[in-house]
Each structure stands twice: as structure tokens, then as C-alpha cells.
Amino acid sequence: MSVVITEPNDHEQHDHEHEHHDHKPAGIKRWLYTTNHKDIGTMYLVFALIMFFIGGAMAMVIRLELFQPGMQFVEPHFFNQMTTVHGLIMVFGAVMPAFTGLANWMIPMMIGAPDMALPRMNNWSFWILPFAFLILLLSLFMPGGGPSFGWTFYAPLSTTYSGDSTALFVFSVHIMGISSIMGAINVIVTIWNMRAPGMTWMKMPLFVWTWFITAFLLIMVMPVLAGVVTMVLTDKYFGTSFFDAAGGGDPVLFQHIFWFFGHPEVYIMILPAFGIVSAIIPTFARKRLFGYASMVYATASIAILSFLVWAHHMFTTGMPVFATLFFMYATMLIAVPTGVKVFNWVATMWRGAMTFEVPMMFALAFIVLFTIGGFSGLMLAITPADFQYHDTYFVVAHFHYVLVTGAIFSIVAAVYYWLPKWTGNMYDETLGQWHFWCSLISVNMLFFPMHFVGLAGMPRRIPDYALQFADFNAFISIGGFLFGLSQLIFVWVLIKCARGGVKATDQVWEGAEGLEWEVPSPAPYHTFETPPVIK
Amino acid sequence: MAKTRSIRWSLPTLLLAASANAAAMPLNMTKGVTEISQEVYSLHMLIFWICCVIGAVVFGIMFVSILLHRKSRGVQPAQFHESTKIEILWTAIPVVILIGMAIPASKTLIAMDDTSAADVTVQITGSQWKWHYKYLGSDLEYFSVLATPREQISNKFDKGENYLLEVDRPLVIPTGQKIRLLMTSDDVIHSWWVPAFAIKKDANPGFINEAWTRVDEPGIYRGQCAELCGKDHAYMPVVVVAKSPEDYAAWKLAEETRIAEAKAAEQELLAMNMDMSELMDNGERTYIAYCAACHQPNGAGLPGIFPALAGSDLILNDKTAHIDIVLNGKSGTAMQAFGRQLSLKELASVLTYTRNAWGNDTGDAIQAADVYKVQQGEGE
Numbered sequence: 001m002s003v004v005i006t007e008p009n010d011h012e013q014h015d016h017e018h019e020h021h022d023h024k025p026a027g028i029k030r031w032l033y034t035t036n037h038k039d040i041g042t043m044y045l046v047f048a049l050i051m052f053f054i055g056g057a058m059a060m061v062i063r064l065e066l067f068q069p070g071m072q073f074v075e076p077h078f079f080n081q082m083t084t085v086h087g088l089i090m091v092f093g094a095v096m097p098a099f100t101g102l103a104n105w106m107i108p109m110m111i112g113a114p115d116m117a118l119p120r121m122n123n124w125s126f127w128i129l130p131f132a133f134l135i136l137l138l139s140l141f142m143p144g145g146g147p148s149f150g151w152t153f154y155a156p157l158s159t160t161y162s163g164d165s166t167a168l169f170v171f172s173v174h175i176m177g178i179s180s181i182m183g184a185i186n187v188i189v190t191i192w193n194m195r196a197p198g199m200t201w202m203k204m205p206l207f208v209w210t211w212f213i214t215a216f217l218l219i220m221v222m223p224v225l226a227g228v229v230t231m232v233l234t235d236k237y238f239g240t241s242f243f244d245a246a247g248g249g250d251p252v253l254f255q256h257i258f259w260f261f262g263h264p265e266v267y268i269m270i271l272p273a274f275g276i277v278s279a280i281i282p283t284f285a286r287k288r289l290f291g292y293a294s295m296v297y298a299t300a301s302i303a304i305l306s307f308l309v310w311a312h313h314m315f316t317t318g319m320p321v322f323a324t325l326f327f328m329y330a331t332m333l334i335a336v337p338t339g340v341k342v343f344n345w346v347a348t349m350w351r352g353a354m355t356f357e358v359p360m361m362f363a364l365a366f367i368v369l370f371t372i373g374g375f376s377g378l379m380l381a382i383t384p385a386d387f388q389y390h391d392t393y394f395v396v397a398h399f400h401y402v403l404v405t406g407a408i409f410s411i412v413a414a415v416y417y418w419l420p421k422w423t424g425n426m427y428d429e430t431l432g433q434w435h436f437w438c439s440l441i442s443v444n445m446l447f448f449p450m451h452f453v454g455l456a457g458m459p460r461r462i463p464d465y466a467l468q469f470a471d472f473n474a475f476i477s478i479g480g481f482l483f484g485l486s487q488l489i490f491v492w493v494l495i496k497c498a499r500g501g502v503k504a505t506d507q508v509w510e511g512a513e514g515l516e517w518e519v520p521s522p523a524p525y526h527t528f529e530t531p532p533v534i535k
Numbered sequence: 536m537a538k539t540r541s542i543r544w545s546l547p548t549l550l551l552a553a554s555a556n557a558a559a560m561p562l563n564m565t566k567g568v569t570e571i572s573q574e575v576y577s578l579h580m581l582i583f584w585i586c587c588v589i590g591a592v593v594f595g596i597m598f599v600s601i602l603l604h605r606k607s608r609g610v611q612p613a614q615f616h617e618s619t620k621i622e623i624l625w626t627a628i629p630v631v632i633l634i635g636m637a638i639p640a641s642k643t644l645i646a647m648d649d650t651s652a653a654d655v656t657v658q659i660t661g662s663q664w665k666w667h668y669k670y671l672g673s674d675l676e677y678f679s680v681l682a683t684p685r686e687q688i689s690n691k692f693d694k695g696e697n698y699l700l701e702v703d704r705p706l707v708i709p710t711g712q713k714i715r716l717l718m719t720s721d722d723v724i725h726s727w728w729v730p731a732f733a734i735k736k737d738a739n740p741g742f743i744n745e746a747w748t749r750v751d752e753p754g755i756y757r758g759q760c761a762e763l764c765g766k767d768h769a770y771m772p773v774v775v776v777a778k779s780p781e782d783y784a785a786w787k788l789a790e791e792t793r794i795a796e797a798k799a800a801e802q803e804l805l806a807m808n809m810d811m812s813e814l815m816d817n818g819e820r821t822y823i824a825y826c827a828a829c830h831q832p833n834g835a836g837l838p839g840i841f842p843a844l845a846g847s848d849l850i851l852n853d854k855t856a857h858i859d860i861v862l863n864g865k866s867g868t869a870m871q872a873f874g875r876q877l878s879l880k881e882l883a884s885v886l887t888y889t890r891n892a893w894g895n896d897t898g899d900a901i902q903a904a905d906v907y908k909v910q911q912g913e914g915e
Contacts, residue, residue, distance in 0.1 A: 069694060069698065069699075070687070070688055070689070070690040070694065071688055071689060071690070072690065076766045076767060076768075076769065076770075077766045077837060077840070080763070080765075080766065080768075142839060143838040143839035144837065144838060144839015144840045145839065145840075148765075148766075149763070150763045154723075154724060154762075154763070156722070156723055156724075156740060157723040157724065157763065157764065157765060160722075160867050160868075161663075161722060161723050161765060161868075161869055163839050163840050164839050165839075244741070245739075245740055245741020245742060246741060250741070250742070251724055251739050251740060251741070251742075252739060252742070285604070285612065286606070286612040287612040287613060287614075287616070288614075288616040289616065290615075290616050290617070291616070291617060291618075291622055292616070292617075293617075294622050316726060316735050316736055316737050316761075316762075317737045317739065317744075318718075318736060318737060318739070318742070318744035318745070321644060321645060321648040324644060325641055325644065328637070328640065328641075328644070329637060332633045332636065332637060333633070335629060335633060336626060336629050336630055336633070339625065339626075339629050340622070340625065340626060342593060343593070343625045346593060346596055346597050346600065347621075348616075349597065349600045349601070349604065350596070350600050350604065350613075351600075351604055351610075351612065351613035351615075352600075352604050352612045352613070353604065353605070353606040353610045353611060353612040354600075354601065354604055354605045354606060355605070355606045355607070356605075364597075364601070367597065368594060368597070371590065371593065371594075372590070375586035375589075375590060378582065378586060379579070379582050379583065379586065382578055382579070382582050382636065382640045383640060383644050384571075384574065384575045384578055384640055384643040384644050384647060384733070385564075385575055385578050385579040385582065385640075387575065387647075387733055387734070387735045388564050388575060388579070388730060388733055388735065390735055390761065391726060391728075391735070391761040391762060392761070452560070452562045452563075453560075455561075455562070455563055455564045456560045456561050456562065456563075457565070457730045457758070457759075459728070459759050459760070459761045459768075459769075460763075461763045461768060462759075462768060462769035463769055464688060464699060464769045464770075465699065465769070466697070466698055466699050466700050467559070467694055467696070467698050468559040468560040469560060471559075471560070472560060
């Protein structure tokens with residue numbers, strides 16, 4: 001896609017003037033009252049980083065207990081709270097808000113809009129989020145502890161057999177859902193209405209496209225999640241029997257509703273990552289993205305197929321064999337558009353002129369490691385084999401490859417890629433390379449051996465295990481601790497870059513194309529108050 | 536896991552082959568001991584190798600590109616960015632591969648679904664955190680609970696070879712016969728998994744799932760509950776012993792005799808009084824085995840989830856209600872009906888123990904006859 005900008009002559013000066021009159025209150029009020037997409041984007045990203053470390057600390061507790069067989073550090077009941085809250089925080093607190101933060105910062109700048117379409121709602125959708133997680137985290141200190149039924153909260157473990165904190169869990173998930181829905185509405189309205197003149201649909205950067213499709217997934221499935229948590233609430237406290245056979249309900253119904261939300265949710269966490277990688281690879285290969293149109297169509301196909309595969313999470317629940325066959329075929333089909341994406345990225349690299357700065361390194365690692373996660377996903381689709389893989393560490397390995405080395409690596413790549421635009425300073429390349437290589441090695445020590453542990457028969461979500469798994473678990477735990485430590489380098493890089501460094505140019509990267517690289521670095525508080533014209 | 540050892544090294548590993556300590560763990564899925572489990576293994580290996588080949592091609596091209604097409608080599612970037620022909624090609628090839636994969640997978644799946652014409656049917660009921668096996672068409676039924684001592688879990692004793700994979704009474708099946716397994720649950724969802732049979736099936740409360748197997752090799756096969764089912768999910772293993780039809784028949788006869796004799800002995804017990812120290816000793820043993828997982832060894836429970844027994848109102852003030860809740864459980868909670876699981880002697884002992892331990896000094900000795908009365912609905 002080629003974007004040519006003809007800016008109004010007074011644009012530069014106009015922006016400059018505005019820096020002195022942006023009318024933002026000082027101190028905490030600036031952040032509480034802000035309706036500025038850049039401020040809100042920053043808050044989302046900082047919040048996601050804090051949640052990433054809190055969820056990560058829980059993962060460290062899990063790996064510490066699993067370092068050796070036997071119970072050493074925590075009780076099984078607390079262990080279950082850690083696995084549950086780790087999952088909830090990483091999905092709803094780290095990955096999703098990080099993508100929303102990137103959307104806030106970048107979508108208006110990429111389509112030539114002055115801000116998000118609904119700025120006050122934008123403020124609200126962020127500011128309810130800290131309270132949602134405060135409620136969730138404080139529930140851990142209740143008598144009986146926090147939620148301990150897994151982030152998937154299968155009934156009746158989460159209804160009849162759960163502790164008193166369940167009401168808080170439900171309330172907190174509701175707030176997270178409301179926040180996500182508002183964020184998604186904002187993205188759709190912004191993209192639909194606020195594109196600069198000449199920014200036609202098929203000229204939009206892929207990050208905008210993938211977020212646009214993700215936002216539709218969000219507004220379609222978050223209400224389903226709200227529905228299912230409400231059913232859990234009424235089953236537990238108000239005497240309904242949606243999931244209780246004794247009252248005419250069915251516990252498997254819970255899983256159908258949950259995964260009807262849960263599978264599209266998986267793509268909510270990966271489609272924006274596809275957009276990020278599709279921005280980074282062409283920049284550092286100095287070559288246009290291969291097959292732009294097919295990338296858009298592949299994203300849309302993945303989104304549509306994601307509504308037809310939910311029951312592949314439920315092959316062992318005893319579905320009729322023909323339903324099982326349908327879900328197996330539909331799941332295998334998703335490999336096709338996903339494959340197209342990977343092939344297009346490799347074709348983009350082919351005969352380019354590549355350099356390997358940190359964003360490129362994370363993007364390349366994303367392609368390889370996400371594809372490994374995709375391969376194990378394809379294996380899991382083969383239903384008879386799934387009976388052996390299901391609920392073992394093979395599955396844990398699979399979804400951490402797509403979520404950690406997939407979604408989170410893409411977020412880290414995006415942060416390195418756009419950080420000079422946000423702060424006006426280049427990050428420390430040497431430290432960034434250290435962060436990359438430490439993360440790459442430790443993350444594979446952490447998750448790759450899990451495939452073998454799972455194939456050998458270790459179930460997931462257990463605090464204690466048979467002796468044969470001991471050596472592997474010790475090794476995995478060491479990988480986990482190293483991966484946790486490696487992320488401290490990231491914080492160091494971020495703080496260092498925010499405080500100063502080599503001044504970034506407007507274009508930042510030699511091969512970068514797009515509207516966000518036309519504005520000064522750091523991006524002024526208000527950009528594109530007069531829309532650019534794209535030819 | 537002796538069955539799985541022979542295939543330990545069949546999966547090539549790059550990262551882990553160096554780990555000398557890995558000897559005890561197989562690195563690949565078990566081939567198992569049934570026709571179905573071997574088909575499952577073949578499907579697993581087929582899709583694994585397909586992924587390896589695709590991975591080698593894609594990553595190979597990518598790494599060649601990374602080596603050759605770098606700016607530092609002074610290359611100029613090419614201008615191409617589209618080719619409908621190649622896009623169609625790399626959409627069509629995966630479709631063909633997937634169809635090739637779907638055919639054998641569907642065949643195996645349909646074969647797994649056929650539970651008709653079984654020789655033996657066993658009903659498997661999961662509950663927190665034990666399995667119950669009932670041989671349909673016979674009086675034979677029993678619970679199967681973890682046999683690993685708590686001291687091994689808390690690292691006071693050395694761990695045994697089958698740590699967490701051993702039970703007091705395994706499921707016993709005859710070899711060479713089709714066994715139909717009916718799964719259900721008394722409380723939350725559990726999942727009965729034996730890797731060597733390639734069976735993993737959820738036990739859903741209020742519903743019955745079916746699976747089947749035919750095992751040809753006599754042996755001991757171990758597995759675990761696979762679905763998170765609460766606090767002690769890690770502590771409900773599955774052990775299946777496959778015996779020749781003759782040994783199986785002898786075992787079954789012996790078990791049926793044992794159950795009949797135990798019933799007769801219970802009747803005799805009704806007329807006897809056990810002394811306090813015997814009741815307390817037996818009671819403590821039973822308490823540790825069946826009650827301590829939730830109510831804790833010191834009777835303090837876990838606040839907010841499992842009520843304390845020490846100083847409990849119900850225990851101190853209402854003896855009949857105490858006996859009743861132990862016998863019949865409390866619906867809607869994790870408290871199970873132990874009347875089905877324990878003998879009268881064990882029930883009397885554990886009731887006496889909980890009425891007199893940890894400062895619950897009621898001084899009551901509960902006898903088998905007292906329990907029997909409540910069981911028959913003639914409470915005091």
C-alpha cells in the first residue's frame with residue numbers, strides 16, 4: 001500500500017502552536033480526566049505491563065511449587081487459585097489491555113484521525129479496568145481464598161462447589177467485559193467514520209484491519225461471556241439450575257457457552273498480533289507486504305471460522321460422533337488461512353534487504369514460534385489423538401506458544417517498534433538485543449519441554465506429580481525463572497528510553513511507511529487536527 | 536509405566552537429548568496396549584511428521600532468506616508483492632494434506648464410538664477425590680482411593696516408585712474381552728484417563744458417558760483424573776489391572792465372597808460394643824484416610840470452604856445430626872455420603888474420634904448399632 005500525503009501548508013506550524021495550548025491539567029488530574037487517545041493508550045500499556053508482572057509473579061509461584069514432586073511451598077488449594085488468577089490476569093489484564101493500548105495510540109495516527117471517535121467513553125473504558133482487577137486480586141485475601149476453579153470456571157466446580165469469592169469473580173469479569181466492549185465499539189466507530197480523505201478500506205494498514213475485525217469479534221462474544229458468568233452467579237446464589245442436572249440443567253451446556261466465547265477470544269488475542277507483524281516485517285525487509293489483499297481476506301476467514309470450532313475444546317465431554325467430526329474438520333480448516341499468513345510473511349522477507357533491530361527480531365521469533373504453536377494446534381485438532389493430549393501439559397505448551405511467543409512477543413515487538421515515536425528517543429539497542437536473546441532462550445526452556453511432559457502423561461493444573469516427571473519439571477521451572485528475570489531488562493529499556501537517549505527522526509526506521517511516521521517524534525499531543533489527504 | 540519404556544527414544548529431540556536424567560520419562564505418547572491406542576499413536580506420529588516437513592520447508596526458506604537477503608550484504612530489495620497463482624497454490628496444497636489427514640482420523644474416531652456388544656460393563660463414578668467401580672449385573676462394587684501415604688506428599692518419607700499413581704483397590708478387567716465403561720460423577724466433572732488404552736472421557740454429574748476397550752496383555756496400567764476437580768485433583772489416580780479370564784473369574788469370586796462375609800460380620804458387630812481406645816485408634820486412621828483432605832488433620836477445616844470440626848456446633852450439640860451428615864452427606868456441598876463408602880465399624884470409629892478429638896470432649900462412644908439405627912431411620 002502506498003500512502004502519499006499532501007499536508008496543508010500550515011500544518012506543521014499549527015501543530016507547533018498547539019503544543020502550547022493543549023489544555024491538559026497537570027499532575028494526576030491529567031490522567032484521570034484525559035480524553036486524549038495517546039494518554040489513554042499509555043495508561044492501557046502501563047496497566048498491562050503491571051498486570052503482566054503480577055500475573056508473572058503467580059506463574060513463578062506455580063513453577064516454584066512444581067520444581068520438585070511433593071508439596072513444598074503452597075497448599076493445593078492456593079496452587080489452584082494461582083493457576084486460575086494467573087490465567088485471568090494474563091488474558092484480561094495483560095494481553096487484551098496491551099492490544100487496546102496499542103490501538104488507542106496507533107489507530108488514529110495510522111488513519112489520519114485526530115483522536116478516537118468516542119473520547120469520553122474511551123476514558124471510562126480504561127478507568128473501570130483497575131477496579132475490576134483490584135476486586136479480583138483482593139478476593140485472594142478472603143477467608144477461603146479467591147477463585148480456584150481454573151480461568152475456564154467449569155460448572156459445577158464454579159457453582160455449587162466454589163468458595164464465597166465467586167460473586168466477586170463474576171462482578172470483576174463483568175467489569176472487564178464492559179471495558180472490552182466499549183473499547184471495541186470505539187475502535188469500530190473510529191475506523192468506520194474517521195479515516196482521512198483518500199484512506200479507502202483497502203489502503204488501511206493491516207494493524208488497523210486486524211483490529212477492526214478483532215473489535216467485531218469482541219462485541220459479538222463478550223456479551224456471551226457476560227451471559228455465562230451471570231448464569232454461574234444465579235446457579236450459585238439464586239437457585240437456578242442451568243448447569244445442574246438435578247434441576248434439569250446440564251454441566252456441559254456451560255462448556256458450550258463458555259467456549260463459544262472462548263474460541264473467538266483466542267483470535268481476539270492473536271489477530272492484532274498478525275497486524276503488528278505485518279507492519280514490522282515489511283519495514284525491516286524494506287519491501288512491500290506480500291499479498292496485502294489475501295492477508296485481509298485470511299484475517300476475515302479466520303474470524304468467521306472461529307465461531308464454528310468452539311467444541312474442539314470439548315472432545316472428551318462425550319459429544320455425538322458426528323458433532324465431533326464436524327468440529328474436527330472445521331478446526332483443521334483454520335490451518336489454511338493461518339498458513340497463508342505465514343507464507344505471505346516469508347514471501348515478504350524473500351529478496352528483501354533485511355536488518356535485524358529488536359522489533360524485527362521479536363517479529364521473526366513470533367513467526368517461527370507462533371507457527372510451532374500452530375503445529376501443535378493442528379495436532380490437537382485430530383480428535384482421536386486429542387483424547388491423549390487433552391488436559392495435559394501438551395495443551396499447556398500449545399497455548400503458551402501461541403500466547404506468550406505469539407501474542408506477547410508481538411506486543412513487545414510493537415513496543416520496540418513504536419517506542420521512538422512515542423518518546424522521541426531511540427531505545428538502547430544493545431539492551432534490547434539482550435532482552436530479546438534472554439527471552440528467546442528462556443521461553444523455549446520453559447515451554448518446549450512441556451510438549452514432552454504432556455505426551456508422557458502429566459495432567460495440567462496439578463500441584464504435585466509422579467516421579468518420572470521430576471527432571472523435566474525442574475528444568476522447566478529454571479526456564480520459567482529465567483524468563484521472568486529477562487523481563488526486568490525490558491522494564492530497564494523502557495525507563496531508560498522514556499528518560500532520554502538518541503533523538504529519533506520522524507521516520508524512525510529507514511523502511512517505515514505510513515501516516516504515523518509522517519508526524520514528528522515524539523508525536524505531539526494532538527495530531528492530524530486537519531486531516532491529511534491520501535492519494 | 537513399564538509398557539511405555541520401550542518406545543522412549545522414538546521421538547527425535549533436539550533440546551532435550553542431552554539431559555541424562557530424563558531416562559525415567561518416555562519422550563513420546565505411549566503406543567498403549569489396545570488396537571485403538573496404537574491407531575491413535577499412528578495418527579499422532581503421522582500428523583507430527585507432516586508438521587515437521589512443513590516446518591522444515593517454511594523455516595528453511597525463511598532462514599535462507601535471513602542469510603542471503605540482508606542489507607549488510609548490499610542487496611537491493613525486490614519490488615514484487617503479489618502473485619495470485621502462488622497464493623492459490625499455497626491455499627490448495629494444505630487443503631489436500633488436511634483431507635488426507637482427516638480420513639484416517641475419522642475412521643479411528645468412529646471405531647472408538649462403537650460401544651456395542653460388550654462382554655463386561657463397569658460403571659465408573661467419580662467423586663471428590665476418588666473413583667467408584669460397579670460391575671453391572673453383579674453385587675461387586677467398591678471405591679478406589681489414592682494409596683500414597685500423606686507423609687510422602689509432605690516430604691516426611693521418601694517417595695515410592697509409583698508415587699501418586701497407586702490406589703488401594705484397582706479396577707480389574709479380563710483380557711481379550713470387550714469392556715464397556717460407563718462414566719458419571721457424584722459432584723463435579725472428573726475425567727477418567729488411562730493413556731495405555733487411549734481412553735479419556737469426562738465423568739459428568741447427572742449424565743452417563745460411554746467408552747470401551749479390549750486389552751490383550753495382562754498388566755498394570757496407570758492413569759489419572761484429567762479434569763480439574765478441586766483441591767485434590769492431583770490425588771485421584773486410576774489403576775487398572777488386566778488379568779487373564781481365569782484369574783479374573785477367581786478374583787471376582789473372591790471379592791464377592793469377601794463382600795458377603797463383610798455384610799455378615801456387620802450384623803454380628805451390631806451386638807458388640809467396642810471400647811473407647813479401639814474406637815479412637817480405628818477412628819483416627821479412617822479420619823486421616825477419608826476426612827482429613829478437607830477438614831484437615833487437626834479438624835480446623837479451611838475457613839470459607841471446608842467447615843471446622845473442632846468445636847463444631849453440630850458435633851457438640853446434635854449427635855443424631857452428626858451421624859446423619861456422615862452417613863448421608865450434605866447435598867450441594869463437597870460433603871459426601873460416607874454410608875456408602877465405609878463399614879459400620881469404620882463409621883462408628885470415625886464418629887467417636889471426631890466427637891472426642893481436638894477438644895471435642897463429648898465423651899461419647901458411638902457403637903456400630905447406633906450408626907445402624909440412624910441408617911435404618913430410627914434415630915434416637
